Amino acid sequence: MELYHWPMSHNARKARALARHLGVAVQEVPLSMQDKDHKADSFLAINPMGQVPAIKDDDYTVWEANAVLIYLAAQSPNDLLGQSAQEWGHITQWMTWQSVELSPVVVPLHVENHFKRVRGIDADAVKRDAAKQKLRALLKILDDTLDGKDHLVGDRLTVADFAVAGDFTHARNAHFPLSEYPNVARWLKGIETLPAWADTTPPQIG
Template structure:
């Protein structure tokens, strides 16, 4: 089994789950700066030209959320719950996150960290202002939900936590506003107790 990754937000989710569950995968780094994601050999496994990608026998999976669920199944774990109602709850948070929380946090990550790092110039002030405002609105929803819960589904850690928290390790450098959301901060501190969350790409992270 091979997991193609780069040290960015979406691969972070899949790598963290793989390490957390000790799934026997070979981690294959794709150098985005060198354009390896556009090489014909890579496009043959993911025509979107993006990471992560999981190659498991005759199964090729794109998309970090799907990869996390598959890795949980492979490990016989409950990060992707077996109970149908819990599965629906996880799917709700994955969908919400993709449209709101990490969507806006990811914009701040891109504008404040990635653009300067790859020579794309200064952050777009309008994009940063809009993403900051929308992130705060989403964070308020999440903060209220987490006020009486340890994890998104209560006491059980699931792939939803790995997905929704994906941008938060970059909060300081990306200027992701967390100060007004203590329940979100406490929840992320719990995730930081997991070695795989702190170092999803290995010891060199």
């Protein structure tokens, strides 16, 4: 099974971390975004969206980060996909929330506060401030959910934690206001203690 990724990608990071956490046998295949590897015909045949992560397992392919997480979690007996219909409902809820609500807010902050800065490009203040305002509203929801809890669903780690935590990969460099949301900061610190999470920390730039 091949797992295609870019080391800087927050979405690919959560797939790599989950595979390592579960001990799923994957061959990690790094792509160079600078060299446009993700736009090569050979990769577009695996993921026509030209995005990472993506899985190729013999003749089977799956893309979209959270679908990749589900496929990886299904490779071995574990309870990361939930132990009841209610848990699976909430896991799906948080994975959908991450992809539909959180990620579209996080990406502009990554770009404006981090990637542009290391390239010596001025941030677009309007885009940055709008994204940060939206992020605060989402962090409030997450903080309230994590009040008195160490995980998003139930009392243990699930794929929902991996799905949402991926969006915080560049949180410090992108200046997320985590100090204002102590439950989120505590939860994230717990995720960061996982060896698989630490092992997939992106290289530092800038």
